[in-house]
Amino acid sequence: MVTDLDSGFAEVVRTHERVVYSVALRLSGRPADAEDLAAEAFLRAYQALRGYHGERIASLRLRPWLLTIVRNTARNTARDAARRPAPPPAVEPAEPPARGASVEQQVERDDVARELGLVLVQLPEAQRVAVVLRHVVGLPTSEVAEVLGCPDGTAKSHISRGLHRLRALLTEPAGDGLVAGRTLR
């Protein structure tokens, strides 16, 4: 990437698009928004890399660096969206069933994924980012701390508090069956 930025960057996208997209999806909540967010974050990363010296590029820890950009981009988008009226809620398209799973298993897994996705977006931002990075995409705690810009111990506590809150949200009696839309403190 130091010698030929563009083809190097194509390699960066190939290597990291799965992690970047997975995080983008869990931070934005909707596939269409996640694509926008992932593409926007990669473009910002590219623009930043153009201004870096070879040495700086060579010493970059790419994954946490990219995910920091995803987080910041998501925060900017959320801030801008808060100033505009919200678009009508979209219906999530069902993901195609994976091979090897029975229909029942697949349906149950989809339900779990949807429910988890809905409660995840109710976590405070730092906890949500921490839980997604640690447990959805499996980053080591040190990288989670790097993305959050905090000490390892603080990152651990964000992860742990996030998990506990998630479990509480998931096991609470769900009233009329709707989890989303309630304010939980």
Place this chain on the structure above:
Amino acid sequence: MMFNDLDSVTDALAGLTATPVPGLTDRIFGSWLAAPSRLGATFVAFTGAGVQFVRSAESVRGDAAAFGDAYRDRFGRPLRPADRAPAGLLVALAGRPTPVRLDLRGLSDFERDVLTATSRIPAGQIRPYGWVAREAGRPRAVRAVGSVLARNPVPLLIPCHRVVRADGLLGDYMFGSTHKEQLLRAEQMNVDEVAALARQGVHFVGSDTTGVVCFPTCPHARRITPAHRHGFRTAAAALTAGHRPCHHCRPTGPLPQRPPPTPGAVGD
């Protein structure tokens, strides 16, 4: 599934990784290719949304890398070689009027209005910068129109070579005034006639049979026979003399809503 312990929560979270839809790379990278045009070889960059950037090879000394750098500086996107040209591009670059999708994201509203007005000038005709300013809704922004067109991201596809000075000179062009004249002559514009009129101080032509006043390159002006032709220095002078502005070339700018055509009515 029940979430009685944290392990069941973390297990479920691990199942949330998602595979990005194919095409994320397409949304990030621009594509580029070299293509022939009326100006000789050009370099063209485009995205999935349309053509974004056109430059003559001559203007970058035939250096594709210099074109790439100019693109990256301006659009902040990585580039990769294209497999094929977008629909209509090659035909449009060859000079035939063909719709080509353009990607004009990142431009200001004013820039887009200027380019849209410019794109409405037909082949073989010219309009002054002030006309574009009026059509873009900013009649006083004549100089700003010049600056926007000097940076036209897609010359040839948006024909900025058809915008000229009000005094009848063809004026500057991003690829040089020689190329501007060459392009206009190739479109059968009456370059010499317009220059001769300008030397006499004539910038508008009216007909005493239709009572319509036009720019001298308007087809309705070019078909007026010499006996019925009247030259004017300004559009205002023509209006004072009783002419009405042509609906086709709109020499006085955007006109009020045209009345519905009545059967048997003659055009402009």
